[in-house]
Amino acid sequence: MGELLAVLAGALRISTPYTLAALGGALSERSGVVNIALEAGLLMGALAHAVVAHASGSPWLGLLAAMAAGVAVMALHAALCLHARANHIIVAVGLNLLAVGTGRFALKALYNSAANGPRVDGFETTWWHAVQELPVAGTVAGTPLVLVAILLVPAVAFLVDRTVLGLRIRAVGQHPAAAETQGVNVLRVRWAALLLCGLLCGLGGAYLAADQHQFTQGMSAGRGFIAVSAVVFGQWRPARVWVGCLLFGLLESLQISLQSSSVGIPGQLVQMLPYAMTLVVLALAASRANAPRALGQPWPAGR
Amino acid sequence: MTVTPLLEAVELSRAYGACVANERVSLALRAGRIHALVGENGAGKSTLCRMLFGLVRPDAGRILVDGRAVTLRSPRDAMAAGLGMVHQHFMLVDELTVAQNVVLGREPRRGGRMDLARAEAETAELAARFGLAVDPRAPVGGLAVGVQQRVEILKALHGGARVLLLDEPTAVLTAQEVDALLAVLRRLRDEGRAILVVTHKLPEVMAVSDEVTVLRQGRVVGRLDTAATSAVALSELMVGRHVDLSRRPRTTTPAEERLRVEDLVVRGPDGRARVNGVSLSVRAGEVVGIAGVEGNGQAELVEGLCGARSPASGRVVLCGQDVSRASVRRRRDAGLCHVPEDRLAQGLVPAMAVADNAVLGVHHRAPASRGGVLRRAGIAAAAQALVRAYDVRPADPALPVAALSGGNQQKVLVGRELSAGPRVVILAQPTRGVDVGAMERIHAAILAARDAGLAILLVSAELTELLALSDVIHVLYRGRIVHTVDAAAATVESLGPPMLGAGVAA
Ligand SMILES: Nc1ncnc2c1ncn2[C@@H]1O[C@H](COP(=O)(O)OP(=O)(O)OP(=O)(O)O)[C@@H](O)[C@H]1O
Ligand SMILES: [Mg+2]
Numbered sequence: 027m028g029e030l031l032a033v034l035a036g037a038l039r040i041s042t043p044y045t046l047a048a049l050g051g052a053l054s055e056r057s058g059v060v061n062i063a064l065e066a067g068l069l070m071g072a073l074a075h076a077v078v079a080h081a082s083g084s085p086w087l088g089l090l091a092a093m094a095a096g097v098a099v100m101a102l103h104a105a106l107c108l109h110a111r112a113n114h115i116i117v118a119v120g121l122n123l124l125a126v127g128t129g130r131f132a133l134k135a136l137y138n139s140a141a142n143g144p145r146v147d148g149f150e151t152t153w154w155h156a157v158q159e160l161p162v163a164g165t166v167a168g169t170p171l172v173l174v175a176i177l178l179v180p181a182v183a184f185l186v187d188r189t190v191l192g193l194r195i196r197a198v199g200q201h202p203a204a205a206e207t208q209g210v211n212v213l214r215v216r217w218a219a220l221l222l223c224g225l226l227c228g229l230g231g232a233y234l235a236a237d238q239h240q241f242t243q244g245m246s247a248g249r250g251f252i253a254v255s256a257v258v259f260g261q262w263r264p265a266r267v268w269v270g271c272l273l274f275g276l277l278e279s280l281q282i283s284l285q286s287s288s289v290g291i292p293g294q295l296v297q298m299l300p301y302a303m304t305l306v307v308l309a310l311a312a313s314r315a316n317a318p319r320a321l322g323q324p325w326p327a328g329r
Numbered sequence: 330m331t332v333t334p335l336l337e338a339v340e341l342s343r344a345y346g347a348c349v350a351n352e353r354v355s356l357a358l359r360a361g362r363i364h365a366l367v368g369e370n371g372a373g374k375s376t377l378c379r380m381l382f383g384l385v386r387p388d389a390g391r392i393l394v395d396g397r398a399v400t401l402r403s404p405r406d407a408m409a410a411g412l413g414m415v416h417q418h419f420m421l422v423d424e425l426t427v428a429q430n431v432v433l434g435r436e437p438r439r440g441g442r443m444d445l446a447r448a449e450a451e452t453a454e455l456a457a458r459f460g461l462a463v464d465p466r467a468p469v470g471g472l473a474v475g476v477q478q479r480v481e482i483l484k485a486l487h488g489g490a491r492v493l494l495l496d497e498p499t500a501v502l503t504a505q506e507v508d509a510l511l512a513v514l515r516r517l518r519d520e521g522r523a524i525l526v527v528t529h530k531l532p533e534v535m536a537v538s539d540e541v542t543v544l545r546q547g548r549v550v551g552r553l554d555t556a557a558t559s560a561v562a563l564s565e566l567m568v569g570r571h572v573d574l575s576r577r578p579r580t581t582t583p584a585e586e587r588l589r590v591e592d593l594v595v596r597g598p599d600g601r602a603r604v605n606g607v608s609l610s611v612r613a614g615e616v617v618g619i620a621g622v623e624g625n626g627q628a629e630l631v632e633g634l635c636g637a638r639s640p641a642s643g644r645v646v647l648c649g650q651d652v653s654r655a656s657v658r659r660r661r662d663a664g665l666c667h668v669p670e671d672r673l674a675q676g677l678v679p680a681m682a683v684a685d686n687a688v689l690g691v692h693h694r695a696p697a698s699r700g701g702v703l704r705r706a707g708i709a710a711a712a713q714a715l716v717r718a719y720d721v722r723p724a725d726p727a728l729p730v731a732a733l734s735g736g737n738q739q740k741v742l743v744g745r746e747l748s749a750g751p752r753v754v755i756l757a758q759p760t761r762g763v764d765v766g767a768m769e770r771i772h773a774a775i776l777a778a779r780d781a782g783l784a785i786l787l788v789s790a791e792l793t794e795l796l797a798l799s800d801v802i803h804v805l806y807r808g809r810i811v812h813t814v815d816a817a818a819a820t821v822e823s824l825g826p827p828m829l830g831a832g833v834a835a
Pocket of ligand 2: 374417
């Protein structure tokens with residue numbers, strides 16, 4: 027029983043950065059902008075968090091910096107895709123590479139290290155310690171951001187389904203010409219979706235750095251791509267996307283507990299599990315059937 | 330006539346590259362008047378509407394609203410100036426509901442969120458006021474074309490537009506729906522709105538408009554009072570010659586049976602039988618017409634015959650060969666050609682050049698290719714021939730199909746299919762959105778193909794077209810043939826009741 031709870035709590039914690047990034051990815055893609063730069067958003071968020079939290083001593087300032095960094099990454103994405111009309115995939119590949127390089131450069135320049143930065147404090151404050159004393163909730167919740175991520179799922183769903191911005195995001199992702207003829211500024215709506223996406227990725231990055239209490243080289247470790255597959259798995263709907271993230275988190279959590287219990291399966295094989303699962307899920311569940319119709323298409327159409 | 334027009338175009342010009350779409354076009358829309366805009370395909374009607382609605386910037390000229398010059402940078406500006414537009418191609422977000430589509434861009438809010446209940450109430454109220462029956466909560470994608478058109482009109486009216494621009498609003502409607510739409514337009518006129526309506530159907534112009542402007546090759550060639558003109562006079566002004574769309578007697582007799590359909594059942598995507606036991610036969614040198622209100626199984630019948638959807642049961646026999654389960658390619662190789670109803674979605678690849686579109690479907694054979702490699706010279710020659718034979722304008726095979734006007738796209742499609750050397754041709758709405766001159770040309774091509782011994786199945790929503798071209802007409806109602814007549818003996822009036830299911834046990 028205790029072991030099961032530990033696996034579940036682990037799943038929730040592990041899925042937190044996935045959830046944050048994937049919610050952002052869903053927003054971006056619902057507006058019609060393909061987004062595989064979630065990885066860059068996470069990594070830059072983590073870097074900004076670690077640097078600012080270390081310099082200022084406040085994890086909360088770090089959090090703000092992380093959100094700003096995520097927004098900056100997606101602003102670049104928006105500028106290149108929406109105004110320079112560059113291919114969304116190529117822009118994202120560039121941003122992902124740029125993020126890796128920036129991380130490496132910052133470690134070297136600021137801390138003269140090739141691998142990791144100095145230790146930073148997590149978000150655990152006095153009041154949070156009180157929460158952690160609670161029997162079940164304490165184990166499950168881990169850090170405040172785990173809770174924030176969970177609350178953001180219905181918030182993003184509400185944004186998409188119930189607000190004016192959400193309606194416009196859906197409209198420009200499906201049929202930008204129709205939205206334009208009704209006076210909706212297509213590019214402005216896509217900008218808004220991308221900036222929100224950046225905010226969410228930044229939060230995810232802050233979680234990573236705070237969880238490890240430091241920034242390490244390449245610490246996003248493909249999580250942004252898992253988030254991309256969760257978006258497809260969840261058919262661009264926040265609640266389902268979250269389920270996808272939880273699933274990946276659960277697999278990873280299981281893998282960790284299997285490894286420590288050493289039931290005779292080679293560790294490397296078990297470690298592959300989440301990634302193999304990603305492939306299987308993408309192959310099976312990832313029909314693009316429900317993809318926003320205008321996904322990846324430049325606007326306005328034509329040259 | 331001294332009243333200031335609500336909207337006035339003054340010498341508007343607009344070119345696309347070398348193609349002059351509008352040249353010093355002037356036009357005035359007055360309160361309480363319906364103004365018809367007619368002209369051949371590519372004459373520049375849509376371009377003019379798009380300039381007036383802020384979607385296209387004029388190269389020169391002025392737009393006056395209430396006598397004051399305005400610059401319309403976007404549809405938002407146009408709507409703020411009191412304009413509303415219904416576009417030639419539907420501008421609907423299929424995944425959203427009717428109400429969401431109607432209020433998009435002007436959403437009612439409550440606090441930070443969207444007030445969906447009010448959006449639905451506003452839509453329902455507007456719909457009731459103009460007799461446009463729609464369910465505000467229905468997702469738009471699942472609606473019939475006629476209902477979608479109502480949603481388009483509601484959208485245009487929702488902002489409280491005083492001037493309405495309608496670009497071919499009747500092209501996809503059935504006769505009954507057209508009548509209903511014209512009634513709505515009269516009502517809007519009587520309330521004091523100014524209305525511009527683009528249409529290729531001259532009887533509609535005569536029935537509903539107060540004045541007419543005729544465009545030819547981007548220029549105004551006529552400005553008339555409807556009461557002082559006639560459909561014949563208008564068509565001559567439009568095309569520059571006399572147009573004859575009357576029925577022409579056949580000179581040959583039908584020969585052997587080419588297409589035989591036995592008890593065909595085709596299911597729609599939802600699993601319901603949309604074609605329910607249809608049997609028919611088409612002989613060489615014969616045109617068999619399929620009449621019916623849209624949505625009674627015509628689309629599924631065509632899909633079942635050409636292989637896009639496999640039939641649930643029944644047989645399709647093509648020149649003695651059972652092709653019920655055959656692929657589209659095998660049917661094509663067996664001599665079956667097909668003009669689909671939705672030219673941009675199914676018939677043509679809009680982004681590809683006219684030349685490449687002209688050989689789609691025969692691209693794997695000479696002269697378009699040899700040994701799997703395309704031969705540019707062969708393609709160019711085939712495309713040139715097609716462009717010349719069907720008078721495609723502009724006559725440049727290198728242009729992407731998307732840059733042609735709707736009617737010219739249709740000419741490319743019909744021309745390609747008829748010149749692919751078929752033995753059986755299935756034509757679905759072959760003249761939808763096509764001007765009278767092009768219609769005459771397409772009709773002539775169909776009759777020439779008939780006289781050359783092709784077997785032709787013609788599915789059309791235009792009864793006059795069916796009557797002019799067919800030998801036999803079957804009426805399709807709820808997936809069954811409920812009525813069959815000799816076309817020479819039928820009239821528009823006699824086909825109406827069976828199309829609406831009269832005399833059919835429910
Ligand atoms: N985006 C575009 N790029 C290039 N050429 C264009 C474009 N839009 C229109 N044209 C050209 O401008 C001319 C006028 O086109 P327009 O669509 O206004 O014709 P139309 O009168 O509405 O025809 P139809 O009755 O077929 O709808 C045509 O020759 C067309 O090929
Ligand atoms: Mg047009």
